[in-house]
Amino acid sequence: MRILVTGGAGYIGSHTALALLNSGHDVTVLDNFSNSVPEAICRVSELAGRRLQVIEADLGDPQTIKRALARTRPAAVIHFAGLKSVGESHSQPLRYFSNNLSGTLNLLNAMQETDLGRLIFSSSATVYGVPDEVPVKEDHSLSTTNPYGRTKLVGEQLLADLAASDVRWSFAVLRYFNPVGSHPSGRIGEDPRGTPSNLVPYVGRVAVGREPLVNIFGGDYPTPDGTGVRDYIHVEDLAAGHLAALEWVLQHSGIGVWNLGTGQGHSVLEVIRMYEQVSGQRIPRRIVARRQGDVSSSYADPAKAERELGWTARQGLREMIEDHWRWQSRNPMGYGG
Ligand code: NAD
Ligand code: UD1
Numbered sequence: 001m002r003i004l005v006t007g008g009a010g011y012i013g014s015h016t017a018l019a020l021l022n023s024g025h026d027v028t029v030l031d032n033f034s035n036s037v038p039e040a041i042c043r044v045s046e047l048a049g050r051r052l053q054v055i056e057a058d059l060g061d062p063q064t065i066k067r068a069l070a071r072t073r074p075a076a077v078i079h080f081a082g083l084k085s086v087g088e089s090h091s092q093p094l095r096y097f098s099n100n101l102s103g104t105l106n107l108l109n110a111m112q113e114t115d116l117g118r119l120i121f122s123s124s125a126t127v128y129g130v131p132d133e134v135p136v137k138e139d140h141s142l143s144t145t146n147p148y149g150r151t152k153l154v155g156e157q158l159l160a161d162l163a164a165s166d167v168r169w170s171f172a173v174l175r176y177f178n179p180v181g182s183h184p185s186g187r188i189g190e191d192p193r194g195t196p197s198n199l200v201p202y203v204g205r206v207a208v209g210r211e212p213l214v215n216i217f218g219g220d221y222p223t224p225d226g227t228g229v230r231d232y233i234h235v236e237d238l239a240a241g242h243l244a245a246l247e248w249v250l251q252h253s254g255i256g257v258w259n260l261g262t263g264q265g266h267s268v269l270e271v272i273r274m275y276e277q278v279s280g281q282r283i284p285r286r287i288v289a290r291r292q293g294d295v296s297s298s299y300a301d302p303a304k305a306e307r308e309l310g311w312t313a314r315q316g317l318r319e320m321i322e323d324h325w326r327w328q329s330r331n332p333m334g335y336g337g
Pocket of ligand 2: 087178198200
């Protein structure tokens with residue numbers, strides 16, 4: 001089956017494209033390379049031992065998207081393409097609304113015009129706002145604390161309205177918790193532009209000497225060691241979750257929503273200590289003020305995905321960090337060197 005992967009040159013998209021190829025699917029990646037490089041695709045192809053089709057295009061260009069769909073006629077679309085920085089979304093909300101929401105609308109319009117109905121949507125645990133209780137279940141109330149989160153929340157709502165309007169649509173909404181790690185080969189991985197804002201990429205940069213120390217945002221949270229707790233999930237498990245969701249959209253119509261997380265919370269200090277153990281590097285750190293908008297503790301109840309998709313996360317924090325370190329130490333400058 002041919003699967004179209006928007007944003008397939010990015011971090012999660014490249015790992016999922018590889019998993020699709022390894023499962024025997026044909027893959028078309030559609031990406032504008034605004035936050036990725038073609039080298040990522042070359043490496044996916046090298047790891048899979050076969051080629052994938054690449055369309056360099058922007059979701060902001062409706063005609064090109066429609067032509068791409070008409071030409072490739074994918075069995076399903078996995079829609080990763082989007083901007084994802086919470087901080088940036090506060091200073092450039094229109095850019096986020098336009099790229100993420102108009103991009104999604106252009107894609108959906110093109111799908112309708114070419115009579116294609118199956119789509120997997122990258123959502124985020126950010127749609128739970130400040131969770132009332134953990135672990136978080138899918139029926140937790142939804143809210144958002146930032147413009148990026150709003151694009152995910154509204155994206156989900158658009159899909160729900162569409163699914164209700166016509167049985168030909170089939171949507172899987174996947175709410176990712178905190179994706180980390182990389183393919184075990186160390187050939188593909190997360191390559192943030194500029195200074196990373198997420199914890200594990202930042203710690204990795206400290207481990208290779210590109211940053212002097214980790215700022216721990218808050219040491220006074222009501223958690224066992226006072227630092228924030230998150231549900232880190234291996235990107236390979238996340239990729240497997242997309243294959244499970246693909247089976248679902250091929251067999252169902254309507255809309256399904258699932259958390260993709262491990263169900264385990266780990267604190268910032270646990271992550272840093274694990275990175276030290278795995279890398280053998282000392283990671284200097286200091287506790288600073290809480291980061292605005294951060295929640296104390298967020299981890300998933302992943303039971304629904306296990307029950308309905310037959311998917312569970314298999315890898316723990318050690319494997320995630322080992323794989324991240326392999327990628328980081330072999331590619332200290334990311335894909336650039
Ligand atoms: P990424 O930035 O590495 O990948 C996104 C890809 O989309 C990039 O290759 C970028 O060039 C491309 N892209 C962006 N806008 C585009 C457009 N208008 N047209 C064509 N291509 C475009 O991000 P990622 O970490 O792989 O995230 C993938 C998706 O998952 C995003 O939608 C993100 O919001 C969501 N998500 C990510 C995380 C995370 O922690 N990484 C967590 C929750 C949800
Ligand atoms: C962040 C986003 C979330 C997005 C997710 C994945 C915010 C408020 N939330 O989640 O919407 O879906 O990234 O892109 O930005 N930390 C430090 N020092 C650092 C970096 C992080 O102490 O240098 C801490 C944070 O306070 C948090 C934990 O590490 O407790 C994880 O942070 P991060 O990796 O940024 O993910 P989230 O904040 O959970």
